[in-house]
Amino acid sequence: MIEASIFYRSMPGGYFLKLLESKDASALFTTIEANKTELSQWLPWVESTRSVTDSRAFIEESLRKNKRNENMIAGIWHGQKLVGCIGFNEINLHTRKAAIGYWLARNYRGKGIITESCRVLIEYGFGELMLNKIEILCADQNLKSRAIPQRLQFKEEGTLRDYLRLHDQYVNIIIYSLSRRDWHAMS
Template identity: 40%
Template sequence: MFFHRINDRHSLRQLSVRDAEELFSVLDASRAHLRHWLPWLDRTRSVADSRQFLTEVVQQAEVNHNIHAAILLDGRIVGVASYHRIDWQNRNTAIGYWIAAPQEGQGLVTASCQVLVDHAFAALNLHRLAIACATGNARSRAIPPRLGFVHEGRQRDAEWLYDHFVDHEIYVQLQPQWEARMITRLADTIPRPK
């Protein structure tokens, strides 16, 4: 099962059906905050809805090696970072994420996505990763550039959000760009003489 410790307080763990109650209570408490930009809140009204979602998540993990990771802070679920369906034929996928309102602004999502980016290119040998953000979603759009993604373009009316369409900004990172960036990231960890 996918598990990655980021630091003493923050880790990522593959979600399971056992997480249904905790996941529902976290997203229910942040419902208004998440509903601004995520289209599935009105379809998630009970623990049973979260259990159904997690049943599908577990199946995807078994069949497609997909990862839907709980973002854990001190062992409690505070958000989710995941791959959408992995296209093995073309070695690509997209990353999605959300975080509970009280934990916004601490860098938890950027750090969590960095783990999924590294895993996708290093362990899964994918070639192309995308992140699609609604044009007006400034907090979400700040994340891919921090991870080295490049803005590729805009998809018009790409997503129906309850009562209107939003455009998507598409950010992409390719495996060779990640490899080059990895060398810089590693070099940055080597102590320099004073």
């Protein structure tokens, strides 16, 4: 039974998004561990995720921020299996801006799951959180990630130079955004 306040959305193909809860820590750690090599290529926090305790701490901190409307991190589930994560890593209800982040387990890529999950978050962000702007930040070499905002008709805003520290190197970040005006024009 899912509480009314818990973010939950079903998607085609038996996938669903659900706010991460403490009881998901083991599933989260298992999927991160099984996909560590690919995920750590682009996500700096993966290296320091070494145990279920780390995943539980991440979820509990996320839930504290969620209660203050500062983020919303959801698991992407296929039945009982957690196959990835997506969420608003940062929400600012004063400026009405939020940034989406995502990752997916190896065997679930190439099916459009993240693109569809982003559509769900975009509807939620503009339709319920009344955001004005949604951003996606991608490392410039991360072409699979950049393809997602491009596919969703986000606009490329520019480059943040040497912005992200990845494996002791500083990499450029490309900012993509969709504004409320763009969203209205698309619907």
